[in-house]
Amino acid sequence: MKLYDAGKIIPGVIIFLLIFLYPLYSNIGGAAPVPKPLLPKPAVAKQCVLPTAEMKAQHMQLVDNWRNWVVRDGKRIWTSPDGRAFNMSLTNTCMRCHNDKEKFCDQCHNYLGVKPYCWDCHLDPKQKKEAK
C-alpha cells in the first residue's frame, strides 16, 4: 500500500507527537518528591475537626460546605460528629493549628498541581500575624 501525501502526513504526525507528549518529556528526571505535609505538634492539637482519612478525602467538600453555611445561611458554629464545636473559618480555625501554608497545605497542592484560590482572599497565618 502506498502512503499518499507522505510529505504532509509524516511531518504532521511528528508535530502532533511533539505537542501532545510535551507534558511527559518536559518532566523527565524531575519526579517531584512525595509530599510530606508537616502536621502540627501534639501540644497544639491532637485531632483535626474530622479524622485524618476523612479530611484527606473530603476537606475540599467540607470547606465548601462551611463557606455556604457561614455566608449564605449565617451559621457559624459547627459541631463535629464526635461532639466538638468549631467556628467555621479557614483562617481562624483550620489554620490556627495548621499554621504554615508552605509546609502543610502547599505540600500536597503543589505535588498535584492544584491551585485552590482560597488564599486570594483569605489570609494565611503569616499575613494574619502581620496584620496585628
Place this chain on the structure above:
Amino acid sequence: MLETALKGSKKYWLWLGFLFGLHVIGVIIYFGWQWPKGLMITGLGRDTSWGFYIAQFTYLVGVAASGVMVVLPYYLHHYKKFGRITVLGEFLAISAVVMCLLFIVVDMGKPDRALNIILHPTPNSILFWDFVVLNGYLMINLVVGWAALSAERKGMPTPRWAKPIIYLSIPWAVSIHTVTAFLYCGLPGRHFWLTAILAPRFLASAFCAGPAILLLVAMIVRKVTKFDAGKEAIQTLGKIITYCIILNVFFLALEFFTAYYSNIPGHMQHLTYLFAGLTDHATGVWHGTYVPWMWASVILMLAAIVVLVPPKWRANEKVLAFGCILVVIGTWIDKGMGMIAGGFTPNPMHQVVEYIPTGKELMISLAVWATGFLILTILFKVATTVKEEVEA
C-alpha cells in the same frame, strides 16, 4: 459542507488571515493584560461600570435580532423574493450572537465562574434570561440555517421538523432584543433608560442597522462571488431600512420631548450630558467628550433618511449602499457609544465622571468584531459556494 470554506481565492485567504491576525492580537491583549490585571486596563470605573464592551454587545444583539426581518416575510408570508437572502440573514445572526457572547465574556470580572449562571439559575434576574434567549437563538439559527442549506444542497425541500423551529425564531428574535432592553429599562436609578420605549427604540434601531449591514454584506458577496441575492430582495431590504431608520430617529425625538418638556432633571441630565455636555454641580467642571459624536450620529441618521426616502435615489444601488453606511455608523454611535455611557453619566449622586475607553479595551473589542467577521466570512463562503453549486 464546511469543506467548501477550505477552498478559496487568494483574496479570501488574505482576508481570513487579516481577521485572524486581529483576533490573535486581541487574545494576546486579553490574556496578557486583562486576565492577569483585571478590568482596570479598561476605562471603566466605579461610576461607569459598564462601557464599550457592553455597548458593543447591545448593538450586536440588535444586529442578530434583525435576522427576523428576512425570515418573517419569507417563511411566514411566502415572500419568494427573499428566498436567497434568508440564509445570509441567519448566518449574519449567528456571527452576531457569537460576538455578543464574546463581549459578555470579556466584560465579566470572573469569567471562570460563568457556569454559576447555570448552577444557580435565578429567574428574577433578567441577565439569566438574556443568557437563555441568546444561547437559544444561537442554537435555533445554527440548526435551521444548516438544515436549510444542506437540504438545498441535496436538492430537497427544507425538512418538515425545521418549520416549527423557524416559526419559533420569529418571536424569539424579537425577544432577544426585548430582554436586552429589559436589562436596562427596569433599573430604578438609571433615568436615561427607565422608559417603556427603550425596547421599541432598541428594536427600531436593530431593524435598520441589522438589515443595513446585511445589505452591504450581500452587495460585497455579489462582487466577490457569483451569488446574487437578487435586485428585488435588495430593494425590499432598502425599504425596510428606510422605514426603520425613520422610526429610530422618531423615537429619539420622543425621548427629547419627554425629557425637556417635563423638565425633570433626572430625565434631562443624561441627554444634556450627551448632546451639550454637563457641569458637575460640586466641582464646577464641565464634561462633554461625547457631544460631537452624538451630533454626528443625529446628522448621519437624518442624512440617511434624506438619502433613502426618495424612491428614485433608493433604486440606485450606489446611493442605497451609501445610505446604509450612514445608517450603520449613525446607529452605532447612538447605541454603541452613547447609550451606555449616557446612562451612567451623571452617576446616582449627580456627579459627572466621564468614561473614555482605553486603547487596550478598544483593541480587544476590535478583535471580537474581527472574530465575528471571521465566522461570518466562513459561513458565507459555505452558503454562497453551496448556492452556486445548486444553481449550476
Place this chain on the structure above:
Amino acid sequence: MAFNRRQFLKVAGLSTALGLGGKGAFELLWPGEVGATELATRPRALHGKRWGMVIDTRKFKKPEDFEVCTKACHQAHNVPYIKTKRIEIKWIWSAYFFQAFTDQENAYLGETNEGQVLLLCNHCDKPPCVRVCPTKATFQREDGIVFMDFHRCIGCRFCMAACPYGSRSFNFGDPRKLNDQAINPKFPSNGDFPTRTKGVVEKCNFCAERLAQGLLPACVEASRKHGSGGLYFGDLADPNSEVRRALRQHFTIRRKPSLGTHPSVFYIV
C-alpha cells in the same frame, strides 16, 4: 426492526456519555453534605428581623466625625486605599447634601447644602441589586441585610447598574496589589477578615460578622468612642430598639424614596 451501524453508534455513544458523565454530574450537582450535624450561631450573636440604621446628620459636623466612621469600616474589612479615584473602593463615605438627596435639591438650603452626609449601602427592603443578580451572589438575608457571597460573584456588575445609590464598588484589579502602601501601610489591617479578589463587587455588609459576635457595626462603635455618636443601629421590627425610638422622636428622610426600594437607613436632618 433493522438496527444499522449508525443507530448502534448513537446508542453506544449516548450510553457511554451517560455512564461516564452521569456519576460525575451527580457528584457535581448533588455533592451531599460532609459531616453535617448541627449548625448554630454564636451564643452572643445579635439577632434581628430587619436591621436598620438612623444617621443623625446634625451630629456630623467636622471632617473627623466622618473619618472615624469611614476609617473604622475600611480597616475592619480590609478595604484597600486606591489612589486612582476612578476605580476606588468605598463601603462608607461622605458626600454633599445635594448629592446624597438628589430629590431635595434646593438652592436656599444654605448651610445644609454645604454640609456632608454619611452614605453607605441602604440595605433596602426591596433591593434592586438582589433582583438583578443572576447567580444570587447578592442576596437578602432573613435579618434584612443585603449580603454578598464573594465566592459566587461572576463580576457582571449588573448590581452596580441596578443600585440607585452608588453604594457598590468593583475590584477592577487585585486589591492587595492596588492598595497604596504609602497612604495605607497597614493593609490588610484586620487579620480576622479576608480581603476580596479582583473581579468581584463589594459593599457594606452591615458588619454581619460583628453582629454574629454580639458587636455593633464598626462605624457605630467608632462614632460612639469618638464622642460624636450620630449613629443609631438596631432592629426596625422591634418597637423598643434604639432605631425605632429615634424614628419616633425625630423626623427622618431616606434617599430617593420614590424609587420603591424601601431603604433601611434613615437620616435625621
